[in-house]
Every structure is written in structure tokens, then in C-alpha cells.
Amino acid sequence: MARFLLLRIVRALVTIVLVVTFAFVVLRLSGDPAQIILGPEAPPEAIAAFRKAWGLDDPIWLQYLNYFGAIAQGELGRSMRDGRSAIVLVTERIPLTLALTVPALILKLGIGIPAGIYAALHRGSLADRIVMALAVAGFTVPSFVLGLTLVLVFAVQLGWLPSGGQDSWRHAILPILTLGIGGAAVLARFTRSAMLEVLGQPYIRAASAKGVPWHQVIWKHALPNAAIPTVTIVGFMVGTLIAGAVVVESVFSWPGVGRLLVVAVANRDLAVVQCILLLVAATMVVSNLIVDFLYGFLDPRLRSGAETAKAET
């Protein structure tokens, strides 16, 4: 178990290093950072000074290491638009994004998991078919189409809710629904197949053949085992709490991190983009670690053995 977690922490660090490397490589490949950051009209002296200040004349490996150092100290540069610190710009948007994604996550869990379990237990029933059809729709309807459809129905046709902005809680309802419905469908499909897999296992059939009451078979044996794969997808959803909102925030003009990213990309505001990239990677890595930790509790094989570490590599 300790070794398993150690391995996962090493992996998390590797992911972070890869993200930073990715940012570094993309930054270097895209041209002269001095020119990009100072703009094309910058005088040559300014560029030379910038190059010197940022160590751009150093050998590339030293720049690479310095880049790590800068990030470790939280020096993520300033926005090109208003000169404010990128990290401040991004962090002040985080609560707005979480205001959408956390309720949406609750919605996903609250609808998706029960629907998946119900569908699995009543396989082939009308409810199962409906859940499956909706789940397929959840996969194939892009979030911006879903969001705009909701706008068309509830804002344009019925006039019940506002179509965009963030002036009141009512503005949050449609974005939350958009995020939640799509995710719930994915989660329902996932839970259903995890559950069906478990229900097909010999030990479940053995338990019910031995006369263990069915509800007890479900609660004691099937659910905990079906939880293992489900935790993965939930972990992934938590990891994408910030990234997942990019499109929906744009649809509803919600000024969260996602919207900030889209605007920053359009303006080539590199410091902000880089900062969000690192933020997303960090959430992802942390949620993965939490999932791995939960695995340790859910999967008794992991608690004792190093078996899976082998299966992993």
C-alpha cells in the first residue's frame, strides 16, 4: 500500500514535470518570448534588456531549470492586457467557476449513480432503455449544443431564465444544468456497466445461491465492488472541475476561469494561459492522487499486496 502510494506520488510529479515541460517547449517553439511578450513594436534595446533579465541568452537547459524555479516560486508572469499578476487574475475567477461546477458535480452524482444502479438492476426494462438512450445522447450532444438548446427553450421561448451573465443565482441555473445533465449521462452509463460487470461475477451468483438476501447481496457485495471503477470516472470529473467549464462558461458568458482562458487564448495572453494550464494540471494530479488513495480503501487487494503495481507497469 505504501509502495503503491509512493508510486502514485512519483507519477503525479512526473505529470507536473511533463506539463511544465510542455509549457516550456510550446513557449520556446512559438518564437522569441521577448518579442511575443513585449510585442512586435518593441525597441531592440528593450528586447535585449528583457532577454538579459529573463536569462534568454543562457543555454537552453539552464533556461529550462530556471523556468522550473520561477514556477516553484509562483512567478507566473503578468497579463499582457492589464499588467496584473496572472496568478491573481486566475485565482479571483476560481470561485466563480466552482460556483457552477460544484453544484453540477452534485447533480451528476445525484442523478448519474442512482440511475446507473437502477438501470443495471432492472436490465432490459423500459427505465434501463431510457437511461441508456439518454446516456448515449449525453455522449453525443456537445455541451454547447445542449446549452444553447436550454437557452432556446427556457430563455428564448419560455422566458423563465436569463440566457447569460452572472448577476444573480438564476443566471447559474442553466449552466449548472448543462454541465450536470451531460455528466450525469456519462456517469449513469459508467455505473451501469460497472454494476453489470460485478453482478455477472461468480461470487455474486454464489452469494445469492447460498440464500443471502438479494438486497444484502447488492449492498454488501455488488455496490462496493462496482464503486471501484466508478471512483475513477468521478475522480476524473473532479479533476476537470475547472477545465470542464470552458465551453459552458463561454456559452453563458459566465466570467469564470474557462471564459478567462478562451479570452486569453484569443488575445494570446500567454502568462494567463500558462497559469491556467498549470492550475488544471494541478487539480488533475491532486484528484488522481485522491482517487488512488480511495482505491486503497475500496480494493482490499491493494491494501495488502503490491500485485497491482506490477499490473500497472
Add this chain to the structure above:
Amino acid sequence: MIGRTRIEPLVSAENLRRTYRSRKGLFGATTDVRAVDSVSFAVMPGETLGIVGESGSGKSTMGRLALGLETPDRGQVFYRGLPMPPPGTGEWRKLRQKMQMIYQDPLGALDRRLPVLTQIREPLDIHQPAAARANEEAAAKMLARVGLSPEQGARYPHELSGGQRQRVVLARALMTRPDFLVCDEPVSALDVSIQAQVVNLLADLQAEFGLAMLFISHDLRVVRQISNRVAVMYLGQFVEEGSADDLFAEPLHPYTRALVSAAPQARSAGKAERVVLAGEPPNPARRPAGCAFHPRCPVARPECRVTAPELRSVGPARRVACHAVEAEILSFGEVA
């Protein structure tokens, strides 16, 4: 001097050792498993050396080492007196024309997506890609030689029976006219009724092509039928080696005696009592100290637990590794 030139062995090996390292987890402790340990052998042109032993005795690893598919950790394999090139090199690939393998599972050894005739000609396509026309004719000829019809040649592996598939594998192996063949349990996956046909075909082809063979099997009856000499393996080592007739008629090592007595067809009638092996089957990961066989040996002595016996000559072309054999020979003398 004329007529006295020594025949050089076609394939020989000295003191081979192959160790597999198994590891628990990424940072786990490693355990070394010696699949083959201190094995030496020589196969003369046209000769068949049979290797018998239980599963886990290292006989398949032996075959792979002899073909150069794996590199030994210690020791060296020689083909016509030259050291085996490392696997995957150009030289190694070229040498494949001279040495081939027959597998236990012919279906696994064949590509399911290609008609078998295409696969039979593949060795020629690999080694002489220019002669497409000649390759096709040669493949058709070989197909007939192993007893398959042109119509069967157009089929896919899964459309053939097990015996027919093994004929395909044989045909493919012989396309480049090799002089050395390693057969790893070539008939054990086949129906008993088919086994004899394939073994007979193998024997015919051996005579026709002048093949030397390493014939690996746990089936003593088949080994006896086709081998000139036989070596018995136990936990990675040869415990006894001799001519097929001698070895089966008068097994010296207690393990060999147990094997021979357990295989009714291999035993010459009434020569030995049935010896039942006691104890656990051998596990290469947990190798006993001293003589590896001592925990199951009916005639084990105190020294067997401490010192491993050397493989030494006990008569012409006969080698055995057992502390107790000196006395045993006497007792055999009485029986005979």
C-alpha cells in the same frame, strides 16, 4: 588419417545458464529463477537429441537457447563451431535459414490472416525476395511433400485441423533447407491418433533432409521413437544422458527410473518396478540445496542434501548426475 576425420558437432553448447529475474512490483525484491543451469550438449549432423522432463524443468528454455532465440547468461552456443550471433542482428537473421523451430501450438505460430501457402513461402520471401516465381513453385512442392493438397494451401489456419496445421509449420520450417530443427512438444497438442502420423512425417523428413534435431517432449514414448540420444532434465540440469535404447532399457538416475516406470509404453516389459515419485513437483523458484532431486528421491543419502552431484561419464556415451549411482549399477547388473 583418411576416414579418421572427427565429425564436428553441428550444434553444441557449453555450460549454459539462463536466469530469469522476476520482480514483485516496480521496486519489489527480485528473485532469480535459474531455468537452465550448467548444461552442455552436442548434436551431431543428422542426429536427434531428445530432451525429456516435467514442465518447469527448463527444456523449452534449452530449445530457445539452442536456437539462439535467447542469449545465455553464461556459456555459449556454437553452430558449426562458430559462436551464435546475438538475436535480432542481421547475421542472426541470416542464420535462421539453417535452424528452425516447430511449436507446440501450430495455430499460435501461424498468422490467421494469411492463407497457409503464403506462409509456407514466407521464409523464401524473407531470405531471397527476388525469386518470387521460384519461391511460389518451391512452396507448392513443399506443400505436397508434407501431404497437403493445393486446395488446403489456399485455406486459412483456422480452417485446417491441428495435424494439418502442424504440417504447414513443418513445411514452412523446411523451406530454406535448414540442417537443425528444434521441436518443442510438437505433437503434444494433437490428438493421439494424429500424433503418430506427424511423428512419422517428421522422421521421414529428417531422413530426407538430413536434419539434426533437438526433440523436446514430456512424452517418453514419442521421444524414444524418434531420438538417437536422450537427455533427462530436472530443474534446469541434465541428470542423465545416453543413447535412447540404453537409457530407456536401463535408466540409472532415480528420476529417470521414475519417469520410465511411469510411462508403460516406454518401459521394456518387466524390467523395472513401478516407482512412484513422492513430494512436490519441482519449482524452479525454490530450488532445494544439494541435489535438486533429493526431496523426492527414494534413495537419497545425507550427502545429497549438501552437495550437488556432478554429471559424469559412466560408460560409453552415458552420463549421469547422482551420488547413489555407483551402487545402483551393481543392482542393475543383478537384474540384468
Add this chain to the structure above:
Amino acid sequence: MTDQTLPAATAGEPIEHSARARRIPLLVWIAIGWLVAMVIIALFAEALAPYRYTAPDLRNRLAPPGHALHWLGTDELGRDVLSRLFISIQISLLIAFGASLISAALGTILGFLAAYFRGFIEQVVLMLADFQASMPFLILALSVLAFFGTSLVLLVCLMGLFGWERYARIARGLAISANAQGYAAAVGQLGASPFRIYLRHVLPNIASTLIVMMTLVFPEVILLESALSFLGLGVQPPVTSLGNMVGYGREYITRAPWIMLAPAVTIVLTTLAVSILGDHLRDKLDPTLR
């Protein structure tokens, strides 16, 4: 994220064709029909479109669907929605198809390299695959677009990086098991070069699995392209794509929802059709994929 080494036997197991298994469900037929229509439209978009997709008709601006001259209506400049839709289908499918081919080729090559070299190279490939799988691709794509700006070629290449890790894992797993005891090892033993083993033997044997994988990834590529274009960061005007049309049509959602609905419905139906076909192929050809 685990990777599994699939047994070679499952890759090309001959399928017992019973009459029942061979029959294709109606839904799959409909999906195939829709996709064929889409491909025909994509191939002959210019010929099929009633107008040039950029041609304005100032007298008939924001005409609703069912208009005598413009079946699906017109947009704010009076451009024919049907014509724009055809061209958008062409561009979107082109990008999705090009990207899928790139990612399948890239993933398969990396998977084969991992299987062939093992050791360090394998670990690097697996690490990159882990990284790719754990990072939301949209964010990576947006970062690249921020640094490089956007162009059609860059967009195709960028989306060609999407999903490669799935092909890589499958290709690696299948190639390793083919090498371990199967036909690949046997052919290697005949003296074949690695190129011959991988291209002539392993690739045809795992092709059906890769194709199934492609039909599973393809809808996601369409969705990704449409999302990027919707955000205004993908295909740039005057070129149009499905996501791009939805993005611009959004401005007129109150007055002319058909501008946005036509491409939106097309996106949904196309991804749905590919998914249905993919699921069907997976069940028929390769039940080991999930």
C-alpha cells in the same frame, strides 16, 4: 489508468457467423445511411450546394426555413444556410478524418516501438500516454493555439494528437502478446526483419481492433473540433465548419435559431451515427474493447 495486455487470441478470433449475428439491426442501417449521406455531401459539397456558401442574398436576410429559394433559410447576410451547412460538413469531416488518421498512425507507431524496444522507450511511451490521458485535451489544445495562433493545418495536426494514447496502448498490448508466444515470434524466428513482422503480420492482425477504436474516437474528434470552432479558436471565417456555424448562429438565437440549429443537429446526428456504428463493430469484431 491501467493498460492491459490483451491475449493475442482475442484479436483475430474468427467469428462464428450465425444467421442471427450477421443480421444488422435497423438502427445501424440508419446510422450507416446517414454517414454515407454525410460522406457524399462532404465529397461533392461544392456541386451539391445550391449557392456559393459566401454569396449574400441581401433581399432575403434571416429568411426562415421553408423559403422557396433557401430551403433551410438564410443567415444575417442572406447567405444560404443549406450551402453553408454542406461546406461545413465537408470541412468538419475533413479535419476529423485527417486528425483521426494522424492519431491512429502516431499511436500505432508509438505502441509498436514500445512493444519492440521495451525497457526505457516503453516506459517513456507509457508515461506520455498516461499524461495525455490524464490532462483534459481541450486545455492542451487551447494552450497550443494560444502560442501558435490558429490555422487549418495546425488544427488538423493538433487534433491528430488527440486519442493517440488509446491506439498506442492497444497496439502495444497486442504486439507484445503476439511477440510473446504467437505468430509474430514465429515469423521473427524465420528471420524476418522487425518491419516485416510489424507491417505485414502484426498490423493486419490488429487492424480490426484499431478500426473499431477509430470509430470510437472519431465522434470525440468531431466534438472537439466543433467545440474549438464554436469558441472561435478553431476554423476561422470565411472558412466555415459545423462548430463555427453554431458559434456565429448563437448571436441570432432569438431571431433566427435555424442558423444554429441546422449545424447543431448535424453534429449530434453524425456523432450519434458513428457511435452506433462503432458500438456495433466493437460488439461484432472485438468484444475485448470497452
